Amino acid sequence: xxxxxxxxSVAIIGFAVIALICAFLYTAGVFxxxxxxxxxxxxxxxxxxxxxxxxxxxxxxVCVRGDFIATGxxxxxxxxxxxxxxxxxxxxxxxxxGGNPSAPDLESGVxxxxxxxxxxxxxxxxxxxxxxxxxxxxxxxxxxxxxxTLMPDPxxxxxxxxxxxxxxxxxxxxxxxxxxxxxxxxxxSFASEQYHSINAFYLINxxxxxxxxxxxxxxxxxxxxxxxxxxxQAANALALDVRDQLEDGTIVFDLVFTLASSDDDExxxxxxxxxxxxxxxxGQLVIRQLEQDAAICNNLNFDPLILPRGMQAxxxxxxxxxxxxxxESYRRRARETWLGKExxx
Ligand code: HEM
Numbered sequence: 001x002x003x004x005x006x007x008x009s010v011a012i013i014g015f016a017v018i019a020l021i022c023a024f025l026y027t028a029g030v031f032x033x034x035x036x037x038x039x040x041x042x043x044x045x046x047x048x049x050x051x052x053x054x055x056x057x058x059x060x061x062v063c064v065r066g067d068f069i070a071t072g073x074x075x076x077x078x079x080x081x082x083x084x085x086x087x088x089x090x091x092x093x094x095x096x097x098g099g100n101p102s103a104p105d106l107e108s109g110v111x112x113x114x115x116x117x118x119x120x121x122x123x124x125x126x127x128x129x130x131x132x133x134x135x136x137x138x139x140x141x142x143x144x145x146x147x148x149t150l151m152p153d154p155x156x157x158x159x160x161x162x163x164x165x166x167x168x169x170x171x172x173x174x175x176x177x178x179x180x181x182x183x184x185x186x187x188x189s190f191a192s193e194q195y196h197s198i199n200a201f202y203l204i205n206x207x208x209x210x211x212x213x214x215x216x217x218x219x220x221x222x223x224x225x226x227x228x229x230x231x232x233q234a235a236n237a238l239a240l241d242v243r244d245q246l247e248d249g250t251i252v253f254d255l256v257f258t259l260a261s262s263d264d265d266e267x268x269x270x271x272x273x274x275x276x277x278x279x280x281x282x283g284q285l286v287i288r289q290l291e292q293d294a295a296i297c298n299n300l301n302f303d304p305l306i307l308p309r310g311m312q313a314x315x316x317x318x319x320x321x322x323x324x325x326x327x328e329s330y331r332r333r334a335r336e337t338w339l340g341k342e343x344x345x
Contacts, residue, residue: 035141036321038321038324038325038327039328040144041140041321041325041328042056042325042329044144044148045057045099045147045325046099046329046332047099050099050332051099051101051343052333052336052342053336054099054342054343055095055329055330056099056329056332056333057097057098057099057329058097058098058112058114059100059101059103060095060096060098060101060102060103060105061093061094061112061297062093062094062095062238062239062242062243062290063091063092063093063290063291063293063294063296063297064092064093064242064246064251064287064290065090065091065287065288065289066251066285066287067087067088067089067090067286067288068087068090068255068283068284068285068286069086069087069284069286070084070085070086071085071281071283071284072084072085072086073281074257074280074282074283076205077205077213077257078203078205078310079204079205079206079309079310080123080125080308080309080310080311081119081120081123081310082119082123082125082308082310083283083310088117088118089118090118090285091115091116091291091296091297091300092113092114092285092287093112093113093114093300094111094190094238094239094242095111095112095113095114096108096110096112096238097109097110097111097112097130098110101343102235103235104234105234105237105238106186106226106234110131110132111130111186111193111195111238112131113128113129113190113193113195113217113253114126114127114128114129114302115127115128115129115302117308122309123308123309124306125311126300126302126303127197127302127304128304128322129195129197129198129216129217130198131184131193131194131195131196132181132198133180133196133198133216133272134176134180134196134198134269134270134271135177135198135269135270136171136174136178136270137171137173137174138173138268138269138270138317138318139317139318140317140320140321142171146167146171149164149167173270173271176271176272177270187222187223187224188223188224188225188226188227188229189223189226189241189242189245190251191221191223191241191242192219192221192222192224193219194216194219195216195217196214196215196216197214197216198214198269199214199314199322200212200260200266200267200269201311201312201313201314202312202314203257203310203311204310204311204312205310210312211260212260212264212314213257213258213259213260214260215255215256215257215258215282216258217253217255217285218254218255218256220252220253220254221252226238226241228241242290243290246287246288246289250286250287250288251286251287252284252286252287253284253285253287254281254283254284255281255282255284255285256279256280256281257279257280257281257282258273258277258279259279260273260277261273267314267315267316267317268316269316298333301326301330302326303322303323303326303327304322304323304326305320305322305323
């Protein structure tokens with residue numbers, strides 16, 4: 001006969017083990033609303049043959065440095081000192097979508113600009129922006145389904161148009177994205193694209209009041225052609241163009257904030273806000289030079305939830321999925337780099 005206190009101890013340990021397993025499974029997203037985990041996103045994005053040491057998305061990019069020259073016009077809306085009139089240095093990264101660090105620049109459907117501002121310990125701000133102004137779908141689960149639908153067949157290398165048409169038909173919220181996509185003409189340069197935050201955030205002012213906003217880096221030049229497009233250097237056409245432009249001068253964007261009204265849903269990244277909404281030019285992003293040390297950008301995670309005091313995340317579920325996935329991608333490449341396993345391109 002086993003003594004009663006031993007049975008109790010075994011039961012307690014048993015419960016503790018089960019509770020630990022449940023906590024682990026919950027964290028991994030097996031229960032609850034988290035249908036897609038960061039690991040699933042990154043596994044899918046990296047595919048069967050990951051490029052070790054590289055970002056699992058937006059793997060190909062150019063690292064740059066510059067200064068944000070704030071006009072002070074946004075300062076009344078946020079406690080962040082970043083927006084008071086003055087200058088803050090930043091590190092930036094232009095990139096193209098996809099997980100291939102040798103992909104041909106001009107064939108990517110998505111171009112991006114990520115920025116990391118450092119104006120003191122509670123004034124760190126990171127943002128990663130893309131060319132479309134809206135997302136096709138509004139939840140991590142639907143975005144995962146969208147990625148799977150757009151995936152080319154491994155045998156033929158072709159996308160399945162019927163499957164894509166069915167996905168769009170079942171997701172009417174994709175309409176705004178599709179309308180944008182149909183008219184979008186890629187320009188000849190990273191310098192002449194407009195990059196959008198897509199997701200909305202709150203500005204918090206000195207009185208503690210919040211204002212939902214989106215922002216965009218708006219180009220100050222129009223460049224239609226790329227001089228490397230039809231040469232044997234076409235694969236790196238956008239990167240070479242940035243190099244050339246910075247040899248002669250600077251690349252400048254206006255950083256323009258759009259203020260939501262109470263009719264706009266700040267948690268839905270599939271819906272554009274009307275053009276009549278108030279816009280404020282917070283300042284100019286002046287890109288001055290290429291950053292030659294690749295480690296500077298490789299060691300940066302442009303996590304959209306790294307926000308300065310005076311800015312907060314909305315409840316848009318995409319933001320949490322992004323933050324978790326960027327961290328997972330960062331962990332993988334940092335570990336590979338540390339172990340000396342990164343691939344040479
Ligand atoms: C659920 C939706 C999304 C997922 C799962 C996702 C996933 C990822 C991952 C895994 C990376 C690589 C991060 C790293 O290793 O540093 C990445 C990079 C990036 N993503 Fe997303 N993303 C999502 C939505 C978006 C949206 C809406 C935008 C634009 C507003 C965006 C813009 C970018 C940019 C610009 C980069 C490259 C940043 C850099 O240069 O390091 N992503 N994304």
